[in-house]
Amino acid sequence: MAQRVSTLLEMRFDFRIEQTTKQLLDEYCSFVSFPKGTTVLMQGEKAVNLYFMIKGIVRGYYIDEKGNDITKCFSCENEFFSTECFRTNRPSSFHIECLEACECIQIPYKALQKAMEEDILILKVLNQYALQAMAELEDRARDFVIISAEERYKTFLEQFPNVEQRINQKYIASYIGIRESSLSRIKKLSKR
Numbered sequence: 001m002a003q004r005v006s007t008l009l010e011m012r013f014d015f016r017i018e019q020t021t022k023q024l025l026d027e028y029c030s031f032v033s034f035p036k037g038t039t040v041l042m043q044g045e046k047a048v049n050l051y052f053m054i055k056g057i058v059r060g061y062y063i064d065e066k067g068n069d070i071t072k073c074f075s076c077e078n079e080f081f082s083t084e085c086f087r088t089n090r091p092s093s094f095h096i097e098c099l100e101a102c103e104c105i106q107i108p109y110k111a112l113q114k115a116m117e118e119d120i121l122i123l124k125v126l127n128q129y130a131l132q133a134m135a136e137l138e139d140r141a142r143d144f145v146i147i148s149a150e151e152r153y154k155t156f157l158e159q160f161p162n163v164e165q166r167i168n169q170k171y172i173a174s175y176i177g178i179r180e181s182s183l184s185r186i187k188k189l190s191k192r
Contacts, residue, residue, distance in 0.1 A: 005029040005105050009052070012078055013125055021119040028111035034102045040082065041096040047085035049106050053077050056102030057163065059171055060094045071174040074099075074160060074167070080129060086112070099167050144177060150186050152176040 006022035017025070032051075034040060040058065041047050058081050060072040072094050075081035085092055086109050116123045136159075143152050156176055157164060164172065173183040 005031065008054070008105065012052075015121050015125070017121065018119045021115050021122060024111060024115055024118070025107075029105055029107045032104050032106045034098045034104070036098055036101045038098045038102075039095055040098065041092050043093060043095050044091050046091045047082045047109075049108055050083060050086055050112055051081050052105040052107065053079050053081065054103040054105065056098060056100040056104070057166060058096050058098050058102060059167070059175075060096050061171075061174075062094045069174065071171045074163065074171075074175070076160065076163060083133075085109070099171070149176060149178045149182060150190070152178075153183065153186050153190075 004022075004026045006017050006025045009025065010017055034056075040051070043063065053075055055077060058075050060081070062070045062072055064070060081096060084094075116126060143155055147155075153176055156172060169183055170180045173180040176183070
């Protein structure tokens with residue numbers, strides 16, 4: 001018998017989901033796979049699904065007025081992505097692309113909203129996730145203002161352990177706000 005969405009979520013978050021919420025999640029949510037290189041969401045599109053990453057990495061990125069690709073965020077195993085449209089009910093302000101083949105749980109926003117209304121634990125988990133995301137955003141904004149590129153790189157390595165070898169270095173450089181050549185220099189200096 002194939003694993004149910006609700007069972008996997010219970011295991012990953014270590015809590016018990018109410019039976020009615022389990023039925024809702026198992027009926028409306030599904031396991032999906034995306035090949036490496038897939039654009040899950042385009043800037044300007046309105047998403048209707050939240051995703052929970054089982055395996056793989058995605059990155060969110062902006063394209064500025066000069067056509068530059070600027071990495072906004074990464075999502076890896078046991079993290080959610082495609083949250084912006086759920087929060088804002090507006091089209092996405094950035095693209096989401098798979099940097100590896102990804103296995104995810106696809107959670108329709110409508111099902112998530114209903115689950116939040118029916119199960120206080122679901123609401124608490126999502127509130128905790130939102131608070132954590134806000135804290136990370138505050139830390140990232142602070143880091144861009146007051147710490148060096150070398151320190152931002154070290155922070156990246158702490159925040160995303162075991163990810164550096166899995167993704168293109170230009171995405172890391174973009175994420176920490178430097179050129180790829182500067183990242184190469186930082187890495188050489190840190191090996192001394």
